[in-house]
Amino acid sequence: MEISRGLKHANRYRKIAATLARHGFGYVLQEVGLFHILSLPKRMASNSDDVNMHSVGQRIRRVLEELGPTFIKLGQMISTREDIFPPSIIEELQKLQDEVSPFPFEKAQQIMEHDLGHRVEDLFASFSNEPIAAASIGQVYKARLHDGTDVAVKVSRPHIKETIEKDIDILRDLAKLFSQRFQWARYYQLQDVIEExxxxxxxxxxxxxxxRNTEKMKTNMEQFPALEIPEVFESYSSRRVLTISFLDGTKFSELEHTDKQFNKKEIARSLTDAFFHQVMVDGFFHSDPHPGNIIFTGYETAGLIDLGQIGRLNKEMRRQFINYIIAMTRKKPDQVAAAIYEMADIPDTIDHDQFAEDVYYLLSKYYEKSFQDIRFGEAINDIFATSHRYEIQIYKEYTMLAKALITFESIIEHLDPDLSIVEIAEPYGRKLAMEQLNPKNIAEDWWKEGVRQRDYLLDIPREFRDALAKLNKSHVGIEMKVPKMNIFLNKMDRISNRLSFSIILLAFSIIMVGLIVGSTFGDSSSPLVTLPVIEVSFIVSFIMFLWLLYAIFKSGRF
Incomplete structure (x- = not known):
């Protein structure tokens, strides 16, 4: 293990080890040899009263709280992975609060003036020295620009990046070491969780x-006037300072403590419409829509803040996701399993029949419900949790989406219990599904698949050559005597001819589809349209096809 990415992290390692031991996890450190490496007394491994007094989840939470910002953030992320970790741990980690004492204004002033190159009083017409929010990564101040614009200024904690990078090194080392020694670390995919x-x-x-995330989201959400995204002031921002327009309003988390009136039903509908547009159309969505990040700015308007965490789905991922949703709405376990296989890395040892049976059992609890009555995120998360038991590793983009959906659903349910999220999502899903049937998209898919198969075929000679080269380097002489070798070679020749025949058929089909689609959707004003391109191309392709067919049959090896 690279414990000391030298010895520079040794003190931090000792603090982590001492904290783990104090809360009853010393045996883990002893098992992997950390007590010896760090020269810690072995009595620390069992010197804890915490084991009998608190549950495992409580002890994990206390460890993370004591170790500071990096570990608190890790715990908060783990608390959203209900597909992997047990409820007893999830419930405890959800209690983690990212609230810390603010650091002095003088430190924030030094960072702003260093990064922005001017004194604070020159940059802003007014600046409140007391932060309006303080968290483990940084804190937020309210200020006013010289043109009268009210802004929120986020400033990083001093040396927070260095602290986090040091802890990242240690977390990676520990995750690797634990995964080598403990089955539970492999089961919970500890290394993958740390990398995420x-x-x-x-x-x-x-x-x-x-x-950048905020600017892109603001552009994407322009068609939703009821949803406000802050404006970024680039000349007042850096890697450690972010200045955005101040959204004045009431946070969702503070609704119960205000006398202001809001049209919650309309806001819920606007938020849901915008969210599914982000997911299904843009493939760029707010992945942390918790109550503190939603601000009610008017009677029927709301704003989104804190866009540090963003989820992304490319076109192919959106297609796979909608296939998964369609399979769930039809309550077809085989189709759900097939959709999952497209969204994950599948182990070679998986029992496909048993997995499909477990999916069927899971879907059976929804059979008596209309899909409109099913909690969208929860149903997705249930399937993901079942997948995890089979060591199926769902791609992080989808687990991030499931996490966001669960959080978002709980917010919408609080605002309007009667609102059907599925009802609003359905038009987006239907449009995405119809796009898959568009002839142009079908032709594109066929072309991509043809290119992919061509690449596979072109790789075969190279891989064969590499295998021979490795064999030569091993200096091993091999003498083979294969009975009826000529018969075998003739059969191989026939197989290759059939493969060539199939490829020509595929290419011929792709050419024809491409030409038809091009003539259908192309620019009718182009002079090329007046030429008999389709007829000429068809004749040329058909002649080539007949020539190859004649050559293969003439050889008698088909």
């Missing part, structure tokens, strides 16, 4: 990332 966390925390600590 690393990507998320690095994005959060870099305010340039949040600035």
């Amino acid at each position: 966390y690393v990507d998320a925390i690095r994005d959060e600590v870099d305010y340039y990332v949040e600035a």
